[in-house]
Amino acid sequence: xxxxPHIGTTLIVLIVALGLMGTAYAxxxxxxxxFSAISTGELNVEIKDAVLESSxxxxxxxxxxxxxxxxxxxxxxxxxxxxxxxxxxxxxxxxNNGTIPVICTGVDQTAAGDLTVEIVAAPPLIDVGETEPVTxxxxxxxxxxxxxxxxxxxxxYNAVN
Amino acid sequence: MRFKIGRYKxxxxxxxxxxxxxxxxxAMAAAEEFKNSDLAYGSLMELVPDECGVLDASPDVLAGVExxxxxxxxxxxxxxINLVAANIYAGAxxxxxxxAQNISDLNLSVDRYKLAYEADEYSLADxxxxxxxxxxxxxxxxxxxxxxxxxxxxxxELDDSLTAIFKYREIKPGEKIVxxxxxxxxxxxxxxxxxxxxxxxxxxxxxxxxxxxxxxxESE
Numbered sequence: 001x002x003x004x005p006h007i008g009t010t011l012i013v014l015i016v017a018l019g020l021m022g023t024a025y026a027x028x029x030x031x032x033x034x035f036s037a038i039s040t041g042e043l044n045v046e047i048k049d050a051v052l053e054s055s056x057x058x059x060x061x062x063x064x065x066x067x068x069x070x071x072x073x074x075x076x077x078x079x080x081x082x083x084x085x086x087x088x089x090x091x092x093x094x095x096n097n098g099t100i101p102v103i104c105t106g107v108d109q110t111a112a113g114d115l116t117v118e119i120v121a122a123p124p125l126i127d128v129g130e131t132e133p134v135t136x137x138x139x140x141x142x143x144x145x146x147x148x149x150x151x152x153x154x155x156x157y158n159a160v161n
Numbered sequence: 162m163r164f165k166i167g168r169y170k171x172x173x174x175x176x177x178x179x180x181x182x183x184x185x186x187x188a189m190a191a192a193e194e195f196k197n198s199d200l201a202y203g204s205l206m207e208l209v210p211d212e213c214g215v216l217d218a219s220p221d222v223l224a225g226v227e228x229x230x231x232x233x234x235x236x237x238x239x240x241x242i243n244l245v246a247a248n249i250y251a252g253a254x255x256x257x258x259x260x261a262q263n264i265s266d267l268n269l270s271v272d273r274y275k276l277a278y279e280a281d282e283y284s285l286a287d288x289x290x291x292x293x294x295x296x297x298x299x300x301x302x303x304x305x306x307x308x309x310x311x312x313x314x315x316x317x318e319l320d321d322s323l324t325a326i327f328k329y330r331e332i333k334p335g336e337k338i339v340x341x342x343x344x345x346x347x348x349x350x351x352x353x354x355x356x357x358x359x360x361x362x363x364x365x366x367x368x369x370x371x372x373x374x375x376x377x378x379e380s381e
Contacts, residue, residue: 006169010176017180029272030205033241034259034363038285038344040353041221041248100248101221158350159220160252 041100045154047072048093048131055088057081063090077138087139089120092152095131101157102126104134109150114141117150125157205265206367207239209337212260216341219253222246226257244342249285251350256293256343263332268370271327276320278361285359286316288347295326298337305339313345316361323365331370 050065050072059080066074072092079086096102104122109115121135134152210228218224224246229238246255263269280286294310309326323340332338347353 006173010169010173013173014176030240030367031275032206032208032261032365032367034244034365035241035360036244036246036344036363037358037360038246038249038289039358040250040285040356100250156250157221158250158252160250160348 041156042098043100043102043154043156044096044098045102045126046070046095046097047152048095050075050093051091052077053089053091053135055079055086057084057086061088063088081140081142085139085141087137089135089137092134092136093131094126094134094152094154096126096128099128101128101159102154103157105153105155107136107150108153110148115146115148116140117148126154204240205263205267206261206269206332207264208242209260209262210236210239212258212337212339213242214258216256216258217343218246218255219249221248221250222253222255223248224255224257226259244344246344249346251346251353252348254343254345256341259340259342260337262337263334266334268334269332269367270330270370271324271332272366272368274320274323274327275364275366276316276361277364278316278359283355283357285346285353285356286361288352288356289316289359290314290345290347291316291319291322292343292345293341295323296339296341297330297332298339308338316359319363323363327365331372332367 048071052061052063055061059082061080062076062078064076065072066076075090077088077090079088094104103125104119106119107117109117116137116139118137119134120137121133123132123134126132136150136152140146208228213226215224215226227243227245228236229241231237242259244257249255278286291314292310292312295308296305297308298305308330311322311326314322
């Protein structure tokens with residue numbers, strides 16, 4: 001009878017081992033991974049060209065579009081006016097190099113007073129990779145040594161709102 | 162010191178060694194057999210790539226689903242899926258369908274959903290809301306049961322909402338569960354100034370289904 005505890009020990013070990021296997025099996029879990037990557041688009045427009053379309057009421061006018069590589073960096077217009085208000089119409093060729101359609105929402109100008117810088121014509125949207133004209137009119141009454149700068153504003157085209 | 166092994170101790174040692182050798186040989190045979198099978202990685206729930214995709218997206222939004230593939234284009238991981246939405250804007254949305262199937266012989270359930278994301282100053286985390294529904298396709302019966310739906314849930318509450326729908330729901334062998342998830346973005350354009358991206362990870366945890374003590378399982 002001295003051997004019985006040894007058989008019992010063996011049985012207990014086997015039973016516990018089987019129990020642990022069952023517990024491990026029942027505790028099985030599996031996990032999925034649903035990754036989500038969301039991003040806004042990239043807004044990137046370039047002025048490829050600027051052309052003086054028309055002008056009036058000035059004694060003299062010089063117009064130049066300075067390019068930096070392929071894009072227009074700065075447009076300089078030097079005007080000597082006469083007694084009547086001066087106006088000029090400039091056409092900018094705008095290229096959309098971003099990933100989203102854009103619209104031209106207006107002009108930001110630095111000078112106040114009776115200077116008018118306004119969008120005369122602009123496309124409803126400029127699609128990705130497309131180049132469209134944006135026409136701007138500048139008008140000013142009599143002035144002397146008047147300087148100003150203006151920026152065209154572009155925003156992402158929102159197809160929903 | 163001499164070590165004398167009794168007769169029964171030697172039997173125990175032999176039994177343990179036999180079990181170890183049996184287990185090792187089984188594992189080696191199983192590894193060879195399952196090398197090219199769907200169970201190669203021990204998955205009992207798998208995504209169904211052909212039934213995962215984009216249901217709808219706003220104009221100009223680039224939306225798609227991606228899986229891990231090898232150099233030949235074959236999907237190598239059916240437990241991970243990537244939902245991509247680019248060029249999003251105020252008021253936009255992208256809706257996805259995610260289908261997974263129980264390929265095991267066990268009745269399964271979803272224990273819980275876990276959520277992980279990072280929110281910094283450029284994050285869109287507070288500008289996104291989720292809507293959708295959870296359906297189960299009964300095997301062989303060709304119809305969907307809708308388990309539940311949710312609407313305008315914030316990202317921080319998404320895991321709890323999905324857990325509430327899935328918990329204690331039985332997924333029998335062969336059945337498919339479908340999650341239709343719509344990502345809707347806030348309408349106010351001004352809120353998007355300076356915000357660029359969001360990444361989050363949603364992790365459903367599947368467990369073996371055990372009916373609650375006051376429930377009885379349906380018999381086949």
